[in-house]
Amino acid sequence: MNTVSITPTEVIEYLFCPRFIYFMECLKIPQHENLRYKVLMGREVHERKAKVNREYVRKKIGCVDKEISVYLSSPKYKIRGIVDEVLSLADGTMAPLEYKFAEYRPYVFKTHRTQLALEALLIQENYGKPVKRGFLVYVRSKNFLREVLFKQSDYENASKIVEEILRIVQNGYYPKKTKSKVKCVDCCYKNICV
Numbered sequence: 001m002n003t004v005s006i007t008p009t010e011v012i013e014y015l016f017c018p019r020f021i022y023f024m025e026c027l028k029i030p031q032h033e034n035l036r037y038k039v040l041m042g043r044e045v046h047e048r049k050a051k052v053n054r055e056y057v058r059k060k061i062g063c064v065d066k067e068i069s070v071y072l073s074s075p076k077y078k079i080r081g082i083v084d085e086v087l088s089l090a091d092g093t094m095a096p097l098e099y100k101f102a103e104y105r106p107y108v109f110k111t112h113r114t115q116l117a118l119e120a121l122l123i124q125e126n127y128g129k130p131v132k133r134g135f136l137v138y139v140r141s142k143n144f145l146r147e148v149l150f151k152q153s154d155y156e157n158a159s160k161i162v163e164e165i166l167r168i169v170q171n172g173y174y175p176k177k178t179k180s181k182v183k184c185v186d187c188c189y190k191n192i193c194v
């Protein structure tokens with residue numbers, strides 16, 4: 001059986017604009033020119049390069065063990081991906097940690113929260129341990145460490161996004177445009193996006 005699963009990159013694409021998924025995955029039109037999107041994905045490359053074993057993180061958050069760059073998949077949640085760090089905490093719970101090539105802001109970006117929540121689901125299913133929090137390291141703010149406490153709604157919202165992406169990929173559903181019109185200005189799909 002062909003089991004489709006969604007990656008964090010696809011979630012980032014979807015959150016940038018749901019129609020990206022349709023044009024890229026259903027119509028197979030590659031994405032080359034959108035400058036804002038390029039910046040977004042360029043950050044992902046920097047984040048991958050920034051992954052280093054930082055011992056201070058372990059001390060700061062009561063981490064008793066950690067695994068680095070762990071590939072996990074979940075047939076139940078239909079997701080797969082590499083988690084930067086899978087942490088085991090002193091209270092018996094586990095947590096994902098992600099490095100972000102970004103500056104600290106007083107709020108958590110939806111893309112970051114969604115990605116962390118999906119990683120939390122991957123850890124829960126693969127390790128059988130509860131996950132109540134995740135961590136973000138902001139590389140461009142001297143590796144500032146932020147704790148993100150999960151609510152049930154975070155898991156529900158992340159699962160809903162995965163279902164919406166699957167609906168597009170598997171059923172060819174044509175999604176609504178992004179609400180942020182500024183993203184359309186330099187979008188390479190703007191001439192076919194009606």
Ligand code: SF4
Nearest residue numbers: 017177178184187193
């Ligand atoms: S033109 Fe706008 S709505 Fe259409 S794919 Fe590009 S960003 Fe999305």
